[in-house]
Amino acid sequence: MLKIEEMAHGEMLALLLRAAYGHLACARDNRPYVVPMNYTFDLQFIYFFTTEGTKTEMIEANNAVCFQVEEFTDPLxxxxxxxxxxxxxxxxxxxxxxxxxxITGHNPTLAPALNETKIGAWTRLNNVVIYRLRPDAIYGRKTA
Known part of the structure; x- marks a missing residue:
């Protein structure tokens, strides 16, 4: 049987510092939305950036978000x-x-992704938007 245990606070911070990307979850009108995101963490905030589009619209409507990162070697x-x-x-x-x-110090090759399905509708095509997330709560689990 697979044993899962809580991570210590220091382990959680170390993983947030080490990981290169995570998944951002937001919601609007009772509809969830989850996307992979590059990010950086400075022990106080998670910083991520994007161009204007679905994510920015959803966050403007409801700025309560969840961010998840993982390290996966195998199912065990x-x-x-x-x-x-x-x-x-x-x-x-x-x-x-x-x-x-x-952000660029953590990964110098980062650039916001351009979603071609939005190009025609965008009037702010090259407008990069940067967010910071101050954690209200941090939870961590790992296999033992």
Whole structure:
């Protein structure tokens, strides 16, 4: 039988620092939406960025989000951390610059994905939006 146990707080923070991507969950009008996201974590906030589109519309309607990361070796060896909180859109130039430095420092090759299905509808095609998520709660599980 597979034994699953809670992760220590330090283990959860280490996984958030180490992982390269996670899954962002948001909801609007009782409809959930989950997407993979590149991100960075600075022990206080999770920072992620995107272009204007479905995610930004959903977060503007309801900024309560969940972010999940995992390390998966095989079905018997994995770790998963889930963070809940409020996503805050960064507007101040100093905040945006700080977040971009952290994001590109964590992974210099990152660039927001451009969803071709949205191009025709976008009037703000190249508008990058940066959010930070201050964790309200962090949960972690792992196989023993």
């Amino acid at each position: 060896h994995w770790r998963s951390v889930m963070v809940t909180g409020q996503a805050e859109r960064l507007e101040r130039p100093a905040d945006v610059e700080h977040a971009m430095q952290l």
